[in-house]
Amino acid sequence: MFDNLSLKLDKAFKTLKGQGSITEVNVATTMKEIRRALIDADVNYKVAKDVTDEIKEKALGQDVLTAVSPGQLLTKITNDELTQLMGGSHEDINIKGSPAVILISGLQGSGKTTFSGKLANMLKKQGNTVMLAACDIYRPAAIDQLKVLGEQIGVEVYAEPENKNAVQIANNAIKAAKDGGKKVLIVDTAGRLAVDEEMMNEISDLKKALDPSETLFVVDSMTGQDAVNTAKTFNERLNFDGVVLTKLDGDTRGGAAISIRRVVEKPIKFISHGEKMEAIDKFHPDRMANRILGMGDVVSLVEKAQQNFDEEEARRLNKKIRKNQFDFDDFLSQLEQIKKMGNIKDLMGMIPGMGKALKDIDVDDDSFKPIEAIIRSMTTEERATPDIINGSRRARIAKGSGTSVQQVNNLIKQFGDMRKMMKTMNKMGGGKRGLAALNPFGR
Template structure:
């Protein structure tokens, strides 16, 4: 996602970094390159034109401080404008003051509506809500069964009826939610391969029948400007409240994300990457702008880690590292935690500077599987005491894991280096805290 756009923008910033000051000439050249990069990323022409105009106006008004290079200043200007184009600030879902809150999901067939409905239920459940799903997509074969399968994974009930009547399903589901103390009802509606009158009329009837607190339009980001045009048509009919961008992990140039907010003037509220039920993320315009500019997204990375680690586990791990007891069993646990956090390439993209280095590198989600297989092929004693691993044991482990002795040796070497580095970093952290405490005691800055 956005890799090509990020690369072109960074190239533009580098061309300014060697300049002693910002001038009309180098601004015009940089803005021209940015507009070209945006159009190549399938950004709406009017959005690209307005964006570059604002960037140019801002740049011409700025005086470069002696401590700030033209490249740094221009990056800041583009970052600020990108954040505004993407919405400025995070927009929350609106909930009813008196439960249940009703969330209506709309979009074209194939956009990922049903999967998103399940993901949203899981997300809200993790926030302490008690959701129920309504299967109002009564036309697509197996749509109801798909929703039930997803709901079973996350332990959330689904309301459905035998009759192919979406409006009745939605109305009865609302009564079910009220009677069974569910504070959120999420309604999955039918889609078509294209916008048509029948689909729009049905969604409008459902909206009128249940008076939703929130209408979310789900759009496949891989469809580019078609997604923006479809959003415009839906908004005219049902006046939705927010956009959900799906399939951002696919081969998308990112034009829909940069265009849709300005074209329909509705905020992006969620983005979805991958098929896993926990691959749903609230949309933060500033964080997305950072990722587009290759700055990473450390805050989201930390939040993902916090979801999988509790404070007690973290303290125990730190104690094992400092006491030199960190072993391959601990390492295996960390691999499990990392895999639960989501796509490896997505996680790597959150680390500043890493996204561009991995631009042409495919990182498969099963990249850690050989390491897990090697560790799993060891006995408990071997995992706790890697020094026991002699040549014959390594051959047995290689055969059991379907790898090679060389792969086993590489893992052991990398583990030893990582263990040493972790211990050093922990010591430095302790030393830093001690120095700060000393400063506080002496009152010295």
């Protein structure tokens, strides 16, 4: 998402390398590069100028310690300023009420319906009973799309396909949610243009009628600075509570994420990326600033792992590893759980330093397909006892998986090396201490 901005900011900080101190002269060049990087990322010009002026003012007032280079100090100051620019701290949604009503608004094609499904899935996993209301009465496939998403995540969808009164449908949905004992009702509305007065009146009427506990404005981050301008227009009519940035996995410059809080004065509450129902995150300004500056986001990575890894499965796996019984079925199970966490390249970008390393490398979920194909082409006996896989078996597995014998050999060798390492760790650590060394997030 922020690859280009990250690289340009990194280049800007390098202009201070070799400098013994921060001065008016050497910081001016760096500020110019930072301002240019922000504007290239589609950050509002006034916001970019204000931010760099603030960074410069703070930088010139700092004493550079012997153990800290001017570049490192400026990176820290920039990180603090970006964090404040994007809101300072995370602000959660309000789900008070019986039921709590969350109204979803935004432009056409911004990803409201998909986000509604993702939010319902997230709230359900947090222990809430949720209902979705299909109030997009204009787009032919909107109701069907929401029903498909609801079925996928196990959430009830309220719809009246023949009714063309959005306010009436929403009010009926509230009654249905109350009768069904639902804690949260998410109302998906039609996309509208800010210049369409009739449609803007409809969303305003919906808000007045529903009196939602939370109104969210969904914006496509790929529209750049236009996203900020549109959010401002919608806010004047709706006075929404928070912003949702979608399509952050696309080829976007990210300026909307950085400047929307300063311009609209409303917090970004969620970010959405990809089509998977798990591809939604709460927006944390400090973590996003870290990612922009190439520092990774280990906290979010660990949170994703905790959300998607089954505790019972983890205990079962731990037991098998201790007994040196880890097999290909277990390995396949772990791959499935990792894929649930989201886009692989995005996940790897959360590891400090990896974002820059992966810039020109194509890493996606398809990277696992050859491995999965090889394992699925093995017999039950071969998966449980890899040592029996001889030359003829390897040739059969390669043919069945559409891969080469060399690929099969490499996977079996790597799997064997991993099992040897697990065995060694068991002897060294006697359990948890040894197994901790195998944690890919801690190495």
